Amino acid sequence: MSHSSSNVGQSTSFFRQLLPLVAIVFLGFGAIGVPLAAFSLYVHEVLGFGAAIVGVVVGIESFATICTRRFAGAYCDRHGARPTALLGLPLAALAGLIYGLATVAQQPILSLAILILGRLVMGPAQSLFLTSALTWGIGRVGAARTGMVMAWQGIAIFAALGLGAPLGIALQTLWGFQVIAVCAIVLPLCALIIAWALRPIAAAGAHAHGLDMAATLRLVWRHGLALAFGSVPFAIMSSFLALFYSTQGWSGAGLAFLGFAASYIVVRLFLAHLPDRQGGTTIGMISVAVQLLGQLLLWQAPNSLGALAGAMLTGLGCSLIFPAIGVEAMARVPAHSRGMAIGCFLAFLDICSGLTGPLVGMVIGGFGYRAAFLTGAIACLLSLLLMHNAAARPGERVRNEQEATS
Numbered sequence: 001m002s003h004s005s006s007n008v009g010q011s012t013s014f015f016r017q018l019l020p021l022v023a024i025v026f027l028g029f030g031a032i033g034v035p036l037a038a039f040s041l042y043v044h045e046v047l048g049f050g051a052a053i054v055g056v057v058v059g060i061e062s063f064a065t066i067c068t069r070r071f072a073g074a075y076c077d078r079h080g081a082r083p084t085a086l087l088g089l090p091l092a093a094l095a096g097l098i099y100g101l102a103t104v105a106q107q108p109i110l111s112l113a114i115l116i117l118g119r120l121v122m123g124p125a126q127s128l129f130l131t132s133a134l135t136w137g138i139g140r141v142g143a144a145r146t147g148m149v150m151a152w153q154g155i156a157i158f159a160a161l162g163l164g165a166p167l168g169i170a171l172q173t174l175w176g177f178q179v180i181a182v183c184a185i186v187l188p189l190c191a192l193i194i195a196w197a198l199r200p201i202a203a204a205g206a207h208a209h210g211l212d213m214a215a216t217l218r219l220v221w222r223h224g225l226a227l228a229f230g231s232v233p234f235a236i237m238s239s240f241l242a243l244f245y246s247t248q249g250w251s252g253a254g255l256a257f258l259g260f261a262a263s264y265i266v267v268r269l270f271l272a273h274l275p276d277r278q279g280g281t282t283i284g285m286i287s288v289a290v291q292l293l294g295q296l297l298l299w300q301a302p303n304s305l306g307a308l309a310g311a312m313l314t315g316l317g318c319s320l321i322f323p324a325i326g327v328e329a330m331a332r333v334p335a336h337s338r339g340m341a342i343g344c345f346l347a348f349l350d351i352c353s354g355l356t357g358p359l360v361g362m363v364i365g366g367f368g369y370r371a372a373f374l375t376g377a378i379a380c381l382l383s384l385l386l387m388h389n390a391a392a393r394p395g396e397r398v399r400n401e402q403e404a405t406s
Contacts, residue, residue: 017140018152020194021133024085025156027191028129031092031184032061032122033164035099038172038180043115046177047108057115059354064123066350070213072127073343077336081136082200084339088128089192095122096184103178129191130346135339138330139201146330147275147283150323155268162261216333216340223329224348226386230288230321231349232379233295233314235356236372241311244369250304256311263315275320280327281391283320285384291317292380298373310373321383322349328390 040054076084098118105111130153137149171179217224237260245253275283294313301307326345333341360372 014141014145014148018137018149020198021137021140022152022156024089024191024194025130025133025153026160027187027194028089028092028126028133029157029160030164031096031187032126033161034168034171034183034187035096035164035180036161036168037165038168038177039115041169041172042177042180043112047111049108049112053112057112057119060116061119061123061126062350062354064120065126066123066347066354068124068127069131069343069347069350070340072124072131073213073216073340075128076131076135076339076343080200081132081139081339082195082198084128084132085136085195086192088125088130088132089188089195091125092122092129092188093185093192095119095125096181096186096188099184100178100181103176103181125188127343127346129188131339131342132195134342136198136201138338143330143335145276147280147320147323147327148272150326151268151272151275151320154322155265158261158264158268213340213344216337216344219332220329220341220344222386222390223325223332224345226284226383226390227322227325227329227345228348228352229379229386230284230291230325230383231318231352232356232360233291233373233376234318235353236295236360236376237311237314239357240360240364240369240372244298244372245304245307247369248304248307250307252304252308256304256308259308259312260315260318263312264319267316267319271320272323275324275327280324280331281387284324284328285387287317287320287324288380288383288387289317291321292377292384293317295373295376295380299370299377314376325387328387 036058039057043049043054043057095118098114098121102111102114105114134149134153137153138146141149168180241256242253291314294310294317297310297313298307301310329345330338330341360375363371363375
């Protein structure tokens with residue numbers, strides 16, 4: 001009985017420590033998710049620009065994020081997670097304010113330029129508050145629960161983007177883009193209040209011998225590439241699943257997305273502890289293998305039911321890839337360089353998000369929509385090879401025994 005009560009108490013303490021940071025990520029990404037779907041409506045229907053310009057407005061934030069991951073990681077290591085959040089969240093609100101200014105510009109081209117400026121501001125804002133939340137979470141609950149921290153922060157991101165898209169479309173349709181801009185201002189300010197109230201954790205400081213970006217990349221690049229390749233199926237599903245259904249003459253694309261999301265969330269909710277307990281490499285390789293099966297099933301799906309099964313398998317596998325590989329990547333860097341490591345690690349995810357759509361689009365142009373999922377399966381194989389290669393190099397693993405046992 002006492003052992004059971006102790007476990008319950010530890011779980012309660014864990015969620016009490018982590019919940020405010022999950023809320024910060026949810027609100028911060030809400031400021032990204034709510035405008036994201038509304039941009040296409042505003043840029044195309046109100047400003048009158050074509051699909052290519054819509055793609056620029058949506059995608060340029062990823063470019064700005066990649067370019068500022070190094071700065072965010074170094075700033076977090078030097079000044080601490082709390083100051084990093086207190087810098088990133090107001091910057092996100094500033095991006096929302098810039099969106100609002102775009103609605104009062106007199107010329108469409110000027111409105112477009114202002115929108116792009118806002119997206120460029122949101123890039124470093126996202127780098128800062130996400131790096132802060134992940135670093136802060138690991139610092140609050142201990143490195144032994146790195147996988148749980150990443151899993152729950154991932155749930156917050158997924159929920160914010162998933163709920164933000166339909167909410168943004170509804171608000172844009174009912175009241176216009178001005179309301180979208182207000183949401184993009186208010187949500188990060190709410191997150192800022194939470195961050196301001198939280199107790200800070202110690203930073204490495206100006207005189208700590210933290211790793212620079214090149215040294216950090218040498219330690220985590222295999223895991224970063226494994227994450228990038230392992231995330232390709234998610235990017236393919238997001239971009240091309242609905243079009244695949246359409247070209248096959250099938251109904252039920254929405255059900256396939258729902259099946260993917262439900263599988264993803266159920267695994268995150270009930271199995272998020274596995275990377276910490278069973279090892280990141282083991283869970284990561286199992287997850288990617290399941291996702292590989294899902295992509296192969298989609299590639300050869302004979303009907304919409306087969307495609308639904310493939311989408312659900314992909315969701316099951318996709319769910320724990322980020323926390324599982326993240327556990328192994330973070331174990332290879334010292335604690336005072338964790339911010340830089342997180343920044344480098346996330347940059348690989350940004351690169352995957354930015355390149356998968358155009359590259360797989362070229363594959364589809366040459367070989368058809370089914371080839372997209374074969375491409376996803378090949379990416380899974382590359383991810384498995386990289387994880388196996390990294391596991392064969394245990395000497396690179398850096399453990400902080402005091403932190404791991406706290």
